[in-house]
Amino acid sequence: MSNMSKIDFTQRNVGIDLLRALTMFVMIFVNDLWKIDDVPHWLEHATRGEDFMGLADVVFPVFLFVVGMSIPFAIERRYSKGLSVESTVGHILSRTLALLVMGAFIANSEARLSSDVSYQIGVYWILMVTAFILIWNQYPRSKDRTRTNLYTILKITGVVILLYLAITFRDPEGGVFAARWGILGLIGWAYLFCAMVYLFTRDRLRYLIPIWVALVIICILGTRMNETWGGTAILQLPRPNFYNDFLNILHIGNGALPAFTMGGLIISLLSAKYIHLNDKKKVLYVTVTVALFLLMGFIARQFWIVSKLSATPPWIFYVIAIAIATYAILTWLSNTGKAGWLNIIKPAGTATLTCYLIPYVSYGVADLTGIVLPDWLTHGLIGIVNSLCFALLIIGLTWLLGRVHIKLKI
Numbered sequence: 001m002s003n004m005s006k007i008d009f010t011q012r013n014v015g016i017d018l019l020r021a022l023t024m025f026v027m028i029f030v031n032d033l034w035k036i037d038d039v040p041h042w043l044e045h046a047t048r049g050e051d052f053m054g055l056a057d058v059v060f061p062v063f064l065f066v067v068g069m070s071i072p073f074a075i076e077r078r079y080s081k082g083l084s085v086e087s088t089v090g091h092i093l094s095r096t097l098a099l100l101v102m103g104a105f106i107a108n109s110e111a112r113l114s115s116d117v118s119y120q121i122g123v124y125w126i127l128m129v130t131a132f133i134l135i136w137n138q139y140p141r142s143k144d145r146t147r148t149n150l151y152t153i154l155k156i157t158g159v160v161i162l163l164y165l166a167i168t169f170r171d172p173e174g175g176v177f178a179a180r181w182g183i184l185g186l187i188g189w190a191y192l193f194c195a196m197v198y199l200f201t202r203d204r205l206r207y208l209i210p211i212w213v214a215l216v217i218i219c220i221l222g223t224r225m226n227e228t229w230g231g232t233a234i235l236q237l238p239r240p241n242f243y244n245d246f247l248n249i250l251h252i253g254n255g256a257l258p259a260f261t262m263g264g265l266i267i268s269l270l271s272a273k274y275i276h277l278n279d280k281k282k283v284l285y286v287t288v289t290v291a292l293f294l295l296m297g298f299i300a301r302q303f304w305i306v307s308k309l310s311a312t313p314p315w316i317f318y319v320i321a322i323a324i325a326t327y328a329i330l331t332w333l334s335n336t337g338k339a340g341w342l343n344i345i346k347p348a349g350t351a352t353l354t355c356y357l358i359p360y361v362s363y364g365v366a367d368l369t370g371i372v373l374p375d376w377l378t379h380g381l382i383g384i385v386n387s388l389c390f391a392l393l394i395i396g397l398t399w400l401l402g403r404v405h406i407k408l409k410i
Contacts, residue, residue, distance in 0.1 A: 013073060015331030016268070018342055019323070020066045021349030022330065023059055028348075028359060028391040030056040035373070036383035043384070051226075051305035058319055060183060061260045061308070064190055065323040068264025071195050072203065072272070088199065096192040098410040102132055103185025105162065106360070108177055114170040122367030124169075125360040127161050132357060134158030138409035184356075189251035190261040197262070203269050212262040216316060218247065218255030223312050225303050256311035263320050267327070286328045293321035344392065347399040353408040355398040362394070 033039050033056070046052040078088050105128050113121050135158035139151045169177040181189070201207040221235035237243060252258055274285070297306070297317035306314040333339040348355045365371075377386045401407065 013069075013268075013272075014334045014339075015271075015327055016066060016069045016073070017346070017349040018330040018334060018339060019069070019327045019349075020063070020352055021342070021345045021347070022326070023063045023066055024348035024352050024355050025345045025391050025395060026055065027059045027063065028355070028394050029387050030059060031359065032387040032390050033384070036378050036380075036387060038380040039384065046307060046309070048307075048309045049305075050307065051301075053306045053308065053315060053318060057308035057315070058322060061257070061315070061319040062323045062326070064187060064257055064260035065264035065267075065320065067187060067191050068194055068261035068266075069268035069327070071191070071198050071261075071265050072268050075195065075198060085199070089196075092192065092195045092199070095410045096188045098136055099184045099188030099191065100181065101162070102357075103182040103188060104177075104180060105132075105165065106184060107180035107182030108169060108171070110182070111171045111173075114172050114174060116174075117168060117170050119168075120367055122364035124165060125364035125367070127165060129357045129361050129364075131158040131161035131165070133354075133406060133408060134161070136353075136408045136410050138405070138407045140405055186257055190258045193250060193252065193258045194261040194265055198265060203273075205266065205269065208262065208266050208269070212259060212266060215252070215255040215259040215262060216313065218252065219259065219311065219316060220300075220313050222254045223304055223310060226305050229303055254311050256313075256316055259316050260319065260323075263316075264323070267324055271327075271331075282328075286324065290321045290325045290328075293317045293324070297321065345395055347402060348395045351398050351402050351407045353410065354401060354406070355395060357408070358394050358397055358401075359390075362390075 030043065033043060041052075042054050043056065044054045045056045046054055075088060078091065109121060109124055109128070113119075113124060134154045137154075139154075142148060166177040197208070197211055201211075222233050224231060224233050235243075247253065247255075274282070277285075294317070297314045300313040300317055304310075304312040304314055306312060306318060308315055330339065330342075333342070373386070376382060
């Protein structure tokens with residue numbers, strides 16, 4: 001019998017929502033810094049081969065961590081409603097497919113369009129987001145046959161728009177639409193692996209923790225060490241080989257990305273299991289856990305650089321420490337009634353996918369209209385404030401769209 005039956009999964013975990021909202025807010029902010037000059041290096045991505053981790057290198061893996069935290073709640077909530085394992089597998093596969101499709105359309109557009117294409121990149125982005133909304137909008141439930149038929153027509157229209165964009169797409173080098181996953185696609189693969197693992201293990205930490213350790217070992221064995229230790233990976237197999245091909249089939253990569261999601265899943269279970277501990281013990285356990293991950297990061301950094309682009313072991317340990325500490329602080333703020341000032345970003349935690357996509361509409365409109373920000377708004381501190389305001393504006397638009405029943409749900 002699973003211990004999870006003792007936990008009420010019908011209640012939202014506000015700490016997870018707040019962590020998701022804060023992560024999305026920061027993600028929009030750092031993604032908007034491309035248009036700002038003189039940005040402090042600690043806000044940006046590290047370059048390839050650089051032993052450094054900026055704020056922009058933290059937000060994506062923390063989001064993967066939050067995805068993992070949500071998995072037990074989502075799956076157990078389905079079971080509590082009496083839904084079958086088969087329907088849950090279908091739900092997991094449909095969510096993964098949605099993330100892969102959206103990720104592919106976004107990733108293909110990052111190189112912009114060939115001049116031979118009859119429309120501008122701004123049109124592509126606007127049509128892309130429109131299609132995503134038409135297909136995956138959370139339409140109000142209705143018994144009215146006319147209305148349900150309308151919803152079906154809207155979804156079909158969205159599919160037709162995506163097919164048109166995929167068929168007509170050409171990148172600047174003449175390449176056609178290809179299977180490039182992007183951030184959403186990578187989230188989709190990590191989610192699929194960890195959700196399916198949870199489906200078979202449920203809350204059995206004696207299985208989940210070894211799987212997380214295995215993912216970290218895969219990263220340790222397959223990641224190039226620093227020059228002091230030869231600059232090569234511990235496990236150097238001639239290509240092709242069964243080991244790497246198997247990892248590619250499961251889309252595990254070097255293990256780092258699913259390790260974040262599996263780590264979030266495990267921390268979510270632990271926090272749910274020990275929710276009734278007194279505050280002093282919670283603080284002690286969180287402090288020890290964060291300190292342990294920081295220590296592992298410090299030790300690992302003697303052998304590998306800390307790098308997002310190389311997905312190194314120190315990057316895993318440091319980011320998980322940051323994620324756990326942030327989640328604990330946000331949960332404490334919520335439990336003590338001190339999280340009211342975070343209400344302004346809450347829509348980013350409950351309508352996250354909508355929030356992530358709206359900036360593409362903004363950039364599309366700017367591309368089509370030729371609107372360019374004044375020079376004084378794109379430099380230094382003023383530019384950073386501009387990007388912060390942009391992130392808040394996007395969250396505000398997300399809230400407004402939710403009020404008129406436009407909210408993506410996969």
